[in-house]
Amino acid sequence: MNKPSLIDLDKRHLWHPFTPMRQWCAPEHEPLLLVNGQGCTLRDQHGKEYLDGNASIWTNIHGHCHPVINAVIIEQLGKVAHTSFLGFTHEPAIRLAKELVDLLPGGKLTRAFFTDNGSTAIESAVRMALQYWKQNSRPERDTLIAFDRAYHGDTLGAASLGGIPLFKGSGNDFGYRVLSVSSLDEVAALDASRIAAVVIEPLIQGAAGMRLWPQDMLKSLDAWCAAQDVFLILDEVMTGFGRTGKMFACEHAGVVPDFLCLAKGLTGGYLPLAVTLTTERVFEGFLGEPGEGRTFFYGHSYAGSQLGCAAALASLRVFRDERVLEQLPEKIAHLGGLMADLPGFRQCGMIAAMTIDSPDLRLGVKVCLAARRHGLLTRPIGNTLVLMPPLCVTLDEIGRMVSALRAALANVGA
């Protein structure tokens, strides 16, 4: 008998996220096995090249195999990969915390709490907000406000904030109250006395299908939170690190929240690392004697891994050295110009989306399979197609991505 191929072994032993596994394992399905990458290009086991049109699920910033990030990770590996952040500290995390708080204007965010993915960055913010009010004379504040169609991650705590039934899982009682609203007007009409915090994806809801918020939404929401003394939690897991054209989406509105959650692009898309940034006020609300129970008793084994922090520092260095943000306006304009005539087109910085209006809800999947044949990788959200390349993408690569997408749309008759 022949030795089983890697694909055979995958179909026998793996279970992939968000994946209908019967269809995945079917003999006719050919999973794409990616072997290496350079810049915006990824290669499969046969050497065929693809442009990474969704930045490896919205994480990649400076391209694959970036020489600076690679070198910094290798250098860190020569020292140590991971040490516990419970009771110990280390230079990469200290330097990264300082650089992150300095990136945000006004000096309001002073404290960095590290975890290892976007869901736990959100989970940390929610737990901090609830515990803060509980031990700082407003224990009745046990309710989070979240928006209809929001997506904040997949752990039970983060998922309970979500407004997309598909991601919610089977239960929705996670020990705190979540009030789902669909607009700023609904928030403004609320009695704030029981509200601990409002959580929102600023500017654009990602997993909902790249839905843009109205222009002044964030500014007004921030003003309401300030007036009611309710915490504002911004989920910039997707929008952080240049994705919207500025370092952080909240900068477009001149807003600095009480909690800023960052993950996907933090390490340039290299390693699992996330951070919840918060204020001195929140931090001080947790100070006390150990016996008082005011400590934030939460954390993960790989919190603030040395390797991850080193990669994040390298990514921030590349932002400066390669003047990444300065080059975005031209790329954003090019991407938008090439896609503007596509149905349902909308754009937020380096996120461009279109929606096929069809009762066939599998059309988006079919377009993406066809795009693969034209050398473009992206992932649909229903019938919404998204181009969200690494920020290092060239104008020529943007052109090739849009051409591949158009060819794929033509192939499936959409």
Ligand SMILES: *Cc1c(COP(=O)(O)O)cnc(C)c1O
């Ligand atoms: C991806 C995402 C998350 C969850 O991050 P994970 O690292 O996948 O847990 C949360 N919020 C937003 C807006 C996201 O795009």
